[in-house]
Amino acid sequence: GKGPGKGKIIRLVDTNGDGKADKHTVYANIDNPRGLIAVGTKLYVLHTVIPANVGKLTGMHLSVLEDKDWDGIADGEPKKLISDISPPKHNQDRGADHTTNGIRMGIDGWIYIAVGDFGIHGAKGTDGTELTMLGGGVLRVRPDGTEMEVYTHGLRNIYDIAIDPFMNIYTRGNTNDGGGWNVRFIHHIQTGEYGYPMLFKNFTQEIIPALVDLGGGSGTGAMFLQEPGWPEKYNNIAIMCDWGRSQLIIHRLTPDGPSFTQKPENFIRLHQITDVDTDASGRLYAGAWAGAGYRGSPDKGWVERIVPKNWVYKPFKSTAKSTDQELVNLLLSESSTARLAASQELLNRPNAMNAVAAIAANKSASLHSRVAAIFTYKQMAGPKANKGLAKLSADQTISEWVLRAIADRKTQLEGVNKEMLIPGLSDKNPRVRVAAAVALGRLGDKSAAGSLLSVANPPGEEKPIQAPANPPAFQTKAFKGLKTYPVDVDVSKFKQIYLAVTDGGDGDGEDHGAWFDPVFENGAGKQVKLSTLKWKSAKSGWGKIGYGISATGAPLKTGKGKLQPDGLGTHANSVIVYDVPAGAKKFRARVGLANTSKGRGKIQFIVSNSMPSISGSSSSKEGPHAKPNSPIILPHVAVKALVDMNAVEPCVEAVGGPNSRGALWALRLMHDEKAVEGLIAKYGSAVAEKFRPGILTALIRLYQIEAPYDGSWWWSTRPDTRGPYYRPIQWEGSKKIAPFIKSVWDKGEYRQIIATNNAKTRSGIKGIDIAKIADAPQEPEKPTIDLSAIARTKGQVGKMSIEDIILALADVKGDPERGEVLFTKQGCIACHTTSPDETPKGPYMGQVGAVLSRDQIAESILKPNASISQGFATVSVLTKDNKSMVGFITSESAEKIEMRDIAGQAHTFQVSNIKTRTELKISMMPAGLANSLSISDFASLVSFLSNKKG
Structure with missing residues (x-):
């Protein structure tokens, strides 16, 4: 439950194995329990605190409860392991849908x-370890609340964690609301x-992408x-x-270097399924929300076996009643649940340590049993395990996990040196190479x-740097609205002309750009219409x-509706190339948004005599964020290791040699004045x-740094994705970077x-x-749809009860x-889109049929206040000038x-x-639009x- 005093943990027991719980106890009354792990007599729980006298969330913590007498009731109050694991303000303001959620224990403990x-x-x-993290990811901590650290970063709304026997970690996250609540399946690589x-x-290029965008x-x-x-x-x-x-x-997984590719497959249908887990007997349990709504209901939902x-x-x-030998034998089980339970109990049985180590070394044991033994042995022996584990690293079958275990805990690196780890970087197995790079980063040498x-x-391959391109002859600022702007460019020395259109950086899909009345003109004033020429x-x-x-x-047509039969229409990002006609002195045109953009695009125009560099254009090197890219993983974690150990001097020294690209990648992430000074000095060598060019790129990237996060703000469901920082600020190194970049600029070097x-x-x-910059004021859009008038019109739907309408839908298909016609007629298009090519407005309808049933869609139209779409809550804003x-x-x-009102x-x-x-x-959606x-x-x-199923 969300409110104070509503949360509880219930222990259910099926005493006769018939699949139905016939015994239960209230294990603990605790606010909003969000994740549970049962280990022996202990129950780890991630939960909130909602004091009755306050009535709202004041904290979220990871705690542990214990039931030593096995009576199904926790023996006392929860003991905090991590306090304040999510900022209270955001949970209070919005609710707990983007907060900290599920927990799971790996075989590494x-x-x-x-x-x-x-x-x-x-x-x-x-x-005493303290941690602040802007944005989402996977955190990990030891079961006693020590050694908290970030495992991966840069994810959105992840909810729970899957961990396989080989310590591969998987989650589902998503992308932005509105333009599609698209789900992504992610394989987590440590430090990624x-x-x-x-x-x-x-x-x-700087990220590890998700494996797929599933819609x-x-x-x-x-x-x-x-x-x-x-x-x-x-x-x-x-x-x-x-x-x-x-x-x-x-998700069917196929190995792909150090990662995987995947293929999704529907398995079990369960109404609004929330969670899944299994016990050591192999019974699978799934929770069904079952129509309890966004606010929950005490009368709906169940757990299914x-x-x-x-x-x-x-x-x-x-396991508490098992002998040492029985526990050791359980490490050989085919059940991952049984192995984890045995592993945790073995931590209390020091006499079994040698038997566990023997399984790790046993080449006839299954791989998952050897991996379980490696991590169990490391937990039992602590730093004393490192020497013995190092001897096993020559065994190619298990070397990946040996390297991971050796460097698994930064507090237990005694006896570990780089010589143990460096050979792994050249191993034939790509997973071993990644493990070695991560381990070296943790060692910090x-x-x-x-x-x-x-x-x-x-x-x-390293591509040769081309001669610096000339700056554009003409370039507007990014602009919106209905106005057009003149282009008058001297092309007398041009062999070719490049006409480029780029978006304004807001990701708007209605960037329908146009070159109106484009002509070439010779010295005598004679003009040749561009429409009579063929582009290259x-x-x-x-x-x-097209023309x-x-x-x-x-x-x-222009934004104001003037027909342009000789104009050239296109869409950002585009580049159109022409050979300049002999004798041409001028290129003239007017540029602006075509009327099909309805003034809603944001756009920028460029004229150049060489290929302009356009962020996000078809010539960009940027790649998809949800497509496997296994070759990037080893360089990625190696760079992260270099940054974590702040290896400024070695990276600066490497620039100019065969490892320059990796060194420059690392240096542009090191906000250290020595990195700035080193790059500036290196530029002249x-x-x-x-x-x-790479040095200049790194220095410009280093000019700003992410502002320290104080937990007082959140970027909402539609954050600014332009990057590379969310709230950039200058730092001490900025004072050295700006004059150096300006000096290079003033010399005319690498201006593009x-x-x-x-x-x-x-x-x-x-x-x-x-x-040349055109002053481009924005003009407000004109409302075109009167939703209030539509809602006031009464028809058959407006005269019937919701229940009768839903019943009638069963017979009328x-x-x-x-x-589709009615979608426009009833005003739905004012706030909704159905195609990913359209500019996102309100809740996206292009995949609503995959998420909601017919009855749920009908109810959402008839009762819009019953369930407000994620990311589209109604907001009231008052400005300081009282607007x-x-x-x-x-x-x-x-x-x-940017906001949209009731008229769109x-x-x-x-x-x-x-x-x-x-x-x-x-x-925001008024009731009665279907009346x-x-x-x-x-x-x-x-x-x-x-x-509409996406």
């Missing part, structure tokens, strides 16, 4: 914690950066199933709950930096390129001349590279303005094509927010000018939406 993108501020472990939200769009859904519980009672087809599988699709889904056909129950003996640099170059090449980010047509294929990086990183180094606005937020950055009109507010911002408990419809038409509208 760490507790792994799924942290949503509320992040962490000031979490504190029992040993997954990029959300600052890097995953525009700096994808709409809502990821919840997760586990890896390995139980001997299950048939081979349904064993050794990663299984993930999808609350939105009401499915338990298998699932077993294979012909499954036979085999009792699992209490800077003298190993050279070895790490040898594997740090990103994949791909043309590439566009989306849609059509007299917009990117949609519609007749080309002859040995590094080839890498001067400087300008491109200055813009891409939003550094704002002064004096790097290379273009409707016409989806008619429904007010009620709407929902469509995008938000640290500087501004867009408004922009500077964050610094906002006096109050309040989230209301009502939906004027007949049952047949309403069924058609529902059928149209039901068919």
Whole structure:
């Protein structure tokens, strides 16, 4: 329960094995328990604290309870292991849907914690370790609350964690709300950066991508199933709950270097499934929310037991009552649940240590048993295990896990040296190479930096640096609105002309750009229409390129509706190349948004005599954030190791040599004045001349740093994804970087590279303005749809009860094509889109049929306040100059927010000018929008939406 005094942990027992709980106890009354791990007499729980006298959440903690007498009731109050594991403010303001969630223990004995993108501020472990993390990821801690550390970072709304017998970790996360609640399946590599939200769009070369974007859904519980009672087809599988699709889904995994590729497969359908787990007898348990709504219900939801056909129950003996030998034998079990239970109990049996070590060395034992033994032995022997484990590293079968275990705990590195680890960097097994690089980073010995640099170059051949491109002859600022701007460029020395259109950095999908009345003109004033010429090449980010047509294929018109039969329509990001006609002196045109953008795009125009550098264009090297990229993993973790050990001097020294690209990647992440000074000095050396563009790129990236996170703010459901920082600020090194970059600029060196990086990183180094700038004021959109008038019109739907309408829908299927017409007629298009190519407005309907049933869609239309779509809460804003606005937020950055009102009109507010911002408990969608419809038409509208499955 969300309120004070509503939460409890209930212990259910099936005493006769018939699949139904016949005994239960209230184990503990505790607010909002979010994750549980049972180990022997202990129960680890992630929970909130909601004092009755306060009535709202004041903290979230990881705690442990214990039931030593096994009476099913905790013996006392919970003991905190980590305090303040999620910022209270965000949980109070929004609720707990982006907060810290599930927990799971690995065979290595760490507790792994799924942290949503509320992040962490000031979490504190029992040993005094404090941790702050901007954004989401996986945290881990020892079972006594010590050694808390970040395992992976850069994820959004992860909910639970699956861990396989080989310490591969998997989660489901997602991307932004609104444009699609798309679910991503992620394989976690230790120290990996997954990029959300600052890097995953525009700096994808620096992240480890997710394995797949699965479209709409809502990821919840997760586990890896390995139980001997299950048939081979349904064993050794990663299984993930999808609350939105009401499915338990298998991800079939295929090795791909140090990672995997995957193939999803529906497994078990269960209404709004929330979580899944198994016991040591092989029984699978799944929780069903079952229509309890976003606020919960005490009368709905259940836990279901699932077993294979012909499954036979085999009792699992209490590990506390087992002998040492029985526990050692359990490490050889085919059940991952049994092995973990045995491993944890063996920590209390020091006399069994040698027998455990023998299994680790036993080449005839199964690999999962040897891995379990390696990590159990390390936990039993502590740092004394390192020497014995090192002897096993020559065994290729287990060397990956030996290296991981040796460096697993930074407090237990006695006797560990780089010589134990460096050979792993050249191992034939890519998983061993990654394990060695991570281990060296944990060791922190800077003298190993050279070895790490040898594997740090990103994949791909080094391309020769071309001669610096000339700056554009013309470039506008990014602008919106209906106005057009003149282009008048001297092309007398041009052989070719490049006409480029790029988006304004806001990711808007309606960037329908156009070159209006484009002509070449000779010295005598004679003009040649561009439409009479054939382009040499043309590439566009989306849609059509052509004379007299917009990117949609519609007749080309200016924003104010003037027909342009000779204009050139396109869509950002695009580059169109022409040979300049002989004798041409001028290129003239007007540029602006085509009327098909409805003034909602944000766009920028460039004219150049060489290929301009456009962030996000088809010529960009950025890649997808949800497509396997196994070759990047080893360089990625090697660079992270170099950064973690602050290997500034070795990286600077490496610039100019064969490992320059990896060194520069690491240096642009090291905010150390020695790195700045070293890069500036290196720029002037002859040995590094080839890498001067990379040096400039690194310095411009270092000009700003992420502001310290104080937990007082959250980036909302639509954060600014431009990157590379969310709230960039200058630091001491900035004072040295800016004058150096300006001096290079003033010499005319690498101006295109400087300008491109200055813009891409939003550094704002002064004096790097290379273009003629058009003043481009924004004009507000005009409302076109009166939703209130639609709601006032009464028809058959408006005269019936909701219950009768839902019953009628069972008999009336409707016409989806008619429904598409009604989607526009009833005003739905004011706030909703159905195609990923459209600009996101309100809740995205392109995959609603995959998430909601027909009845749920109907209820959402008829009762919009019953369940407000995630990310589209109604917000009231009052500015410092007493202007007010009620709407929902469509995008938000640290500087501004964009909102849409009830008519679908867009408004922009500077964050610094906002006096109050309040989230209301009502939906922006007014009730009654379907009142004027007949049952047949309403069924058609529902059928149209039901068919939208992404």
